[in-house]
Amino acid sequence: MKAALLHKVASIETKPLKIEEVETPTPGEGQILVKITASGVCRSNLNMVEGDWISAGVPPKYPIIPGHEIAGTVAEVGPGVESVKKNEKVGMQPLWISCGTCDLCLTGGEYYCSKREILGETVDGGYAEYIIAYDGHIYPLPSNMDLVTAAPLFCPGVTAYGAAKKAGIQPGDKVAVFGVGGVGHMAIQFAKLYGADVYAVTRSDQHLALASELGATPIDGKKDPISELTKIGKMDSSIVFAPSSKVAMQAVRSTKARGTIVMGSPGGIEEFPFDEEKRIVGSLVGGRQATREVVALAVAGKIKPITEKHRLDEANAVLKAVKDGELKARAVLVP
Ligand SMILES: [Zn+2]
Ligand SMILES: [Zn+2]
CATH class of the missing domain: 3.90.180.10 (Medium-chain alcohol dehydrogenases, catalytic domain)
Structure with a gap:
């Protein structure tokens, strides 16, 4: 062969x-x-x-x-x-x-x-x-x-599914997906399937268009995603598929108190606001x-x-x- x-x-x-x-x-x-x-x-x-x-x-x-x-x-x-x-x-x-x-x-x-x-x-x-x-x-x-x-x-299907489950999404939740590639485009689909309003953060124009195609609201990662997301209202949960400490911190800061951040890629959390009782969960x-x-x-x-x-x-x-x-x-x- x-x-x-x-x-x-x-x-x-x-x-x-x-x-x-x-x-x-x-x-x-x-x-x-x-x-x-x-x-x-x-x-x-x-x-x-x-x-x-x-x-x-x-x-x-x-x-x-x-x-x-x-x-x-x-x-x-x-x-x-x-x-x-x-x-x-x-x-x-x-x-x-x-x-x-x-x-x-x-x-x-x-x-x-x-x-x-x-x-x-x-x-x-x-x-x-x-x-x-x-x-x-x-x-x-x-x-x-x-x-x-x-x-x-x-x-990507199984990976995104595990991350979306760990996010504990409820219908009507606001969910941010950071990174829209092979795995992220599946995470958007699962979050929508669970009834979330999905916000997809990416620096790539091609992936911003893909996010829209999948029914998510595209958020340009090249601008200021934390303030963009905060304007909408803090996220109930965030799912990260972008291997970057900067993006990991954007996810932590955009998620509401007691919300969940699912880390599906490597990234350091340099400053964790413990007093907001957020949860960070790893997912493989x-x-x-x-x-x-x-x-x-x-x-x-x-x-x-x-x-x-x-x-x-x-x-x-x-x-x-x-x-x-x-x-x-x-x-x-x-x-
Ligand atoms: Zn693979
Ligand atoms: Zn065994």
Whole structure:
């Protein structure tokens, strides 16, 4: 099969991903071979490729195939597989496998399991024609579902869903979403689904337009978002998907007393007004149950990722566009 291989971490400008022929994997007991239709391009793929996580031991091997938000069809099932059938449409999220028995695995936090394997980071991922999935870690999709649109459900969709849930949104709440990219454009949709008036803060003109398209009120981050938001009235909650301490503080200051700030990206809180009893919550991705809920909402037509299609051999160029903040929402590679 064809795959995009990383032989050594390097800046994306040096085009470190090489398209090569590798052996197509064979599914063992409890495993499934998935023929990949679409693989989302995530900012965290860029972090791995450029070596941002070397000190954390990622990647643990070379070569490695990046990619962790996948949609495709079942090509072959191994012995003992019960959850899916050949030719069925399926998705895969970043968590490839976990122990299944620890407290984290049993309470929806399996992506923190000490025995977890993460696609495209600790094991080969989705920038390829085929991939192995584990029974119980694969998500059936209806036959009429568009797989290019479906792929980002499995990372940005699950990530945004977890953040919107942690914000505790009530109908009529004012919710600010800081950062309108692959994940932010999904967070806007979930916040609206929960009945919020959504204000989307971004510095990009393209993303201001996208926010309007999704029914949010665009707030220009290049101007003074705190006073813009405060004029509207302080936010009941804020969701941050912009890796910036400045933006994190904008979120803290724009949120009302006793409100919630959900941090979905890194950012320092330099000055926290403890006397306003605000809550700051971290949010990463989501477990298997959360993934099923996101798929169900997409199948019901309540949420829909906005995607653009690229060829697998454009992986370096697409990651460069991610780095430069040039993408409208989410790019997917179609092998
Ligand atoms: Zn992702
Ligand atoms: Zn576990």
